[in-house]
Amino acid sequence: MKKLIKIASVALISVSFWASANSGEALLPNDEMPSYSDDKLVESMQNGMQIYMNNCMGCHSLKFQRYNRSAKDLRIPEDLMINNLMFTAEKIGDPMDNNMPTAMAEKWFGTAPPDLSLVARARGTHWLYNYFRAFYLDDSRPLGVNNSVFNNVGMPHALTQLQGLQDKSDKVKGIENDIDYAKGDIATAREELKRGGKGRELNKIIDESEHLIHEKENELVKLSQNGEYFTLIKEGELSAEEFDSAMVDLVNFLDYIGEPIKRDRKSMGIFVLLFILFFTAVAYMLKKEYWKDVH
Ligand code: HEC
Structure with missing residues (x-):
């Protein structure tokens, strides 16, 4: 028994070391993503879906999800979905897949673009929000860009038209x-x-x-906190604020795709708690009623 406890505690300690080592690695940039609720969240996810379908679907499928499920959950009328958001499928009940040939994709990018159905669960929304905003000019890379959150990533800067192009600021370059x-x-x-x-x-x-x-490295973190990590060298269609807000939408959409029933689950949770509260009150009153005669 003692031995077992010893083994278990060693395992626990190493796991926690591993976890802290992982979280200790500085994410740059490391900005908080604002969170929305209710109608604003649905609107945000709708916009996120539009951005995704127009810029990402060609490379990244979402094959655990079907179009009609997204239409229903995100309150998008089916005809609107069919005419404006379905580029790679024919029927509204089809999975959100694309026709990317994996072997070719590997040749083009070095790595095949992964399916992103579960990426929000694997990476978390915080990571995604910063990753999408971390592409910068790097002539030494085959696609001309790099990413400070995912170093030497094989993905091009798919949203350069919206964001423009940023470079690391002179201060950051000096420190590096x-x-x-x-x-x-x-x-x-x-x-x-x-x-x-x-x-x-x-x-x-x-x-x-x-x-x-x-x-x-601490100085780098400070620069990032002050929004001085990158400087824009080429303007895009959106202002910096608009782009950030578009990225919140994109992440909210991916978060929804990662667990489509999350919102239902939450409201059901509230319902269950309310029921327990109500039932406790009834039980208490009943108890009082019964014991009244005993005393
Ligand atoms: C031209 C193809 C292409 C387009 C378009 C593209 N990506 Fe990628 N993406 C890739 C490739 C290739 C990788 C794998 C990179 C690697 O592992 O080095 C990747 C990786 C990713 C990852 C990291 C996955 C992980 O956990 O490792 C995310 C998230 C992502 N892409 C999201 C997006 C989003 C959102 C869009 C649309 C705005 C998009 N991508 C557009 C090719 C693409």
């Missing part, structure tokens, strides 16, 4: 340069240590460089 230098110093010092260089001096260089990197 400093970090690269510090990493270079650490690598050289380690090399020299291996070759039998002076331990004390070299270890001091390593310590100081690691400290510097840590400080610089």
Whole structure:
């Protein structure tokens, strides 16, 4: 038994270390997504669906979902759905699939674009909101862009027409340069240590460089908090605020697709709680009624 407890606690500790190591990694940018409810949420999901169908569906299917289910849940009239949002299907009862040939896609992008039915559950809405807003100019990449949330991503910046194009700000580039230098110093010092260089001096260089990197990374987080992480170098159709709000809509749509019954489940939960409350009151009154005669 004792052994079992020991094993269990070691497992628990390692899991929590793993979890904290994962969450400790700074997301840049790391902005909070505003949350909507009721009618505003439905409207937001409708707009999100429109953005998705026009810009993403060609590459990413949502095949766990059918068109008519989305139409019903998002209160989109079926004829509107058929005429404006169904580009890759024929019947309203069809799954939201596309005709992307996987082998070709792998050749084009290095990775086949994944189905996104469950992406909101796997990544979470916070990650998605920041990912969609984190594409930036990077000439060294095959598609000319990179993503600061998903480094070296194989996906093009599908929304460049809406957002325009952003670059990392000069401050960010400067700090990243400093970090690269510090990493270079650490690598050289380690090399020299291996070759039998002076331990004390070299270890001091390593310590100081690691400290510097840590400080610089904190500065990056601050810049991102102040909205100074990126600068727009080419305007798109939307202003920065409009684009952010469009991304909230897109994420709300993907969140809905990840669990279509979530909203029902929530309202049912409230109903169940109300019922329990009501029943407790009835039971209490009954108890009083019965015991009245006993005393
Ligand atoms: C031209 C094809 C293409 C288009 C258009 C496209 N994507 Fe992608 N997307 C990809 C590829 C390829 C990947 C895989 C990248 C990788 O793993 O490096 C990807 C990855 C992703 C991921 C990360 C999945 C994960 O968890 O790893 C998300 C989320 C995503 N795309 C959402 C979207 C959305 C939303 C749109 C529309 C605005 C869109 N994509 C448009 C090709 C595309």
